[in-house]
Amino acid sequence: MEIKLAESIRTFRKERGLTQEQLAEVLGVTVGAVYKWEAGLSTPELPLIVEMADFFDTSVDVLLGYTLKDNRIDATVRRLLHCQRSKDLSGLEEAEKALKKYPHSFDIVYRSAMLYQALGLYKRDSAKLRRALELLEKARPLLHQNTNPRISEQTLYVAMAEICQDLEDDERALELFKQHNTNGLYSDCIGMIFAKDAKCAKEAVPYLSESLLIHEAALVRTVMGYLNLFLNNRDYAQALALLDWALPFFTTMPRPGCTSFMDKINMVFYMFQAHALLKTGQPESARKSAEEAHCLAVRFDAAPSYAADTIRFVMPGEDSTANDDLGETAAQAAQNALQQIDDPQMTALWQEMCDER
Structure with missing residues (x-):
């Protein structure tokens, strides 16, 4: 959350045509106090912030420069998806906050898992990939909440298989891919894992x-x-x-x-x-x-x-x-x-x- 109080005080003061001395006189404080507020060196106490907002004919949140963020599930999911697509690491902090706030929401848990997977691959970070795997496990019992027809139990298991493969846990990845290889959908993944080992070449070919x-x-x-x-x-x-x-x-x-x-x-x-x-x-x-x-x-x-x-x-x-x-x-x-x-x-x-x- 970004607070822009120092900038706001300076802007509102200048819009009223006041000097720092004049504003200090209005509020009953020293000129040095106003200087420090505008320089971001100190922060006025809450009663003074309220008094300034009243004096400048504005609200406290506008004076603080704070814009209320939409933290509802749908809006949060959209932000997490945007962070996933743009490879924005700042999304991980929001994901963890959302997981604390909505620990039993499938959409939040699943989208956070996908964000961790994308950034884990992007940064070649095993810790992030393991966190993604952990979140996918948590998403499974919440799947009954899902309304997206493109996401199913198979989707979760295959995502887990892909992460296991990236973590070089080929045995677990093979097990999951084989269990969910409907109509040969993941035969390429299975064949690729087998082909990594010269001893398994014959198993890779089919x-x-x-x-x-x-x-x-x-x-x-x-x-x-x-x-x-x-x-x-x-x-x-x-x-x-x-x-x-x-x-x-x-x-x-x-x-x-x-x-x-x-x-x-x-x-x-x-x-x-x-x-x-x-x-x-x-x-x-x-x-x-x-x-x-x-x-x-x-x-x-x-x-x-x-x-x-x-x-x-x-x-x-x-x-x-x-x-x-x-x-x-x-x-x-x-x-x-x-x-x-x-x-x-x-x-x-x-x-x-x-x-x-």
């Missing part, structure tokens, strides 16, 4: 393979979503920028020499690229993209494969397979893409590719 497939599939869906957004808004420049970024990665996902389900997916991306190029007045580049799409379609339909291990770095023999709703064959997927694009110029270009082949 988890890393699973994680690679999960995240590559998520990236494909995300790019498709953005692409639909841009094309529906006729923002062809953004669509081309997105594909220029994504296609170099997507086209290198299949193992060299293997036909992969990614060939079928990339065919559709190349068709969208050809369409966007046509719409931006680049017919020659559009033709090259359409040719690439057609080659991928012919290649996939000649030997279709949805096996997961056709993707680079995925463990050979991985028994999972890919699924898509593009069409039963690449040829059908191309027709479905043309219907979605609904552009005569693109349809004519694709028919030209088919006739030439």
Whole structure:
């Protein structure tokens, strides 16, 4: 709490056009006393502060320069979140005060834990990380108060696992990650811990393979979503920028020499690229993209494969397979893409590719 009494006395005195001698006479004190107040060398007693506030026609809190802070739970949580995002160490003092005031509030305990975790990582401070772990343990029995759908018991346990990992307690971190690895959500973390030890390399590979497939599939869906957004808004420049970024990665996902389900997916991306190029007045580049799409379609339909291990770095023999709703064959997927694009110029270009082949 910052008190600005010295500055306020000086400001109010000057606003009234008074000298230090005149103010001292009004209050019945020495000039030296007023000088010390304004210099911050001493503080007037409470009755004099009240008398000055009355004389200056203001309130005591304004004279003190004190602004009442909102210490309700919601406001405190917002400040703690801001400190977490801005890596502000002063938030730790407020967190501890809030924990004393609201020791049974889930929001306060959880947000304080997240602040300690963020600053513990930022400062590489084990003590702060251990405090975060302690607070997460306290948050668990308070979880029934939680109203945020993005926070669950799994959220707490995974945060604890991450902190254990940062504290190099890999055994505890593995235990927690494995217990809450729904649909392979934390296979990357498990694989990374195993991979730290050369003796556990074989145990790392299945988890890393699973994680690679999960995240590559998520990236494909995300790019498709953005692409639909841009094309529906006729923002062809953004669509081309997105594909220029994504296609170099997507086209290198299949193992060299293997036909992969990614060939079928990339065919559709190349068709969208050809369409966007046509719409931006680049017919020659559009033709090259359409040719690439057609080659991928012919290649996939000649030997279709949805096996997961056709993707680079995925463990050979991985028994999972890919699924898509593009069409039963690449040829059908191309027709479905043309219907979605609904552009005569693109349809004519694709028919030209088919006739030439």
